[in-house]
Amino acid sequence: MTNENEETSHGLIKTPGQTLLAASLGFLAPVFVIMGLVYYYSSAPKMAPGGDNSAQSIDQRIQKVGKLEVSDNSPRAAHSAEEVYKAQCAACHASGAAGAPKFGDAAAWAPRIKQGLEALEHSALKGKGAMPPQAGGQFDDTEIARAVVYMANAAGAKFEEPAAASDDASAASEPAAAAPASAPAPAASAAAEKPAAGESSATPAPTPEQPAAGESSATPAAASPAPTQTASAEDDAHAAAGKKIYDTTCAACHGTGVAGAPKFGDKAAWAPRLAAGFDEVLKIATHGKGAMPPKGGSNASDADFKAAVEYLVNSAR
Known part of the structure; x- marks a missing residue:
């Protein structure tokens, strides 16, 4: 009985190593607790720089990051250089807004023309300064390149306008001359028009479209109006x-x-x-x-x- 009481009185810590472990845990446990609390409070959502709680700012933060558009992938005729210029480029290049070289201004275009057509196309497609990529338009790269050549040549350049792939495809796929229409099918045979021998020539029974004799031909109109597009x-x-x-x-x-x-x-x-x-x-x-x-x-x-x-x-x- 005396030996059992002596072993129990020593407690859970019996060796110097256990003492060191207990002291370490007693020191590190509060540190980890404090670090967890700091991380919890510092990870709360923060307002983006320049953001506020206005309806517009909230709409911008929660707006969709992408959208699905279904478009017609059939070949289309390429837009001309002048059409692309008027639709997309004239907004700034016609007036020189935001430092854009004005259309036909040889002095403003000269240093840009010296850089070559490739550099001009790269700036137009990737954007430069206040001009967004492709000036924010929805034309393809070749159409944008055409517009660049159109503006540069108006200021004295001699660049060659690139040909669009759709132009080549349309030229190669021109339909051949239509073949003459075939002669109409011969009329139905007389045997089909006249009853065969021994068959009755009585008038056929009335169809739903043709009322029988003695019946009223007044049929109420049942056609319903075609649906219209809603407001x-x-x-x-x-x-x-x-x-x-x-x-x-x-x-x-x-x-x-x-x-x-x-x-x-x-x-x-x-x-x-x-x-x-x-x-x-x-x-x-x-x-x-x-x-x-x-x-x-x-x-x-x-x-x-x-x-x-x-x-x-x-x-x-």
């Missing part, structure tokens, strides 16, 4: 057209605020303009003002361009 679908198409024109034309200046253009969603910059009313804003946008050419250089219809102005204005309301 909501029209509104969606109108808004989609406006957003597309903004993305391809207006964003080049209003997306970055170059040449004094009020930025997209900037309520403070748009407030004095909206004070004059939407009709006045639409009038200025249609006819141009300052560095902005008429319709921002877009060749869209009046209805589609109005949708783009509405999309731009609604972002700042």
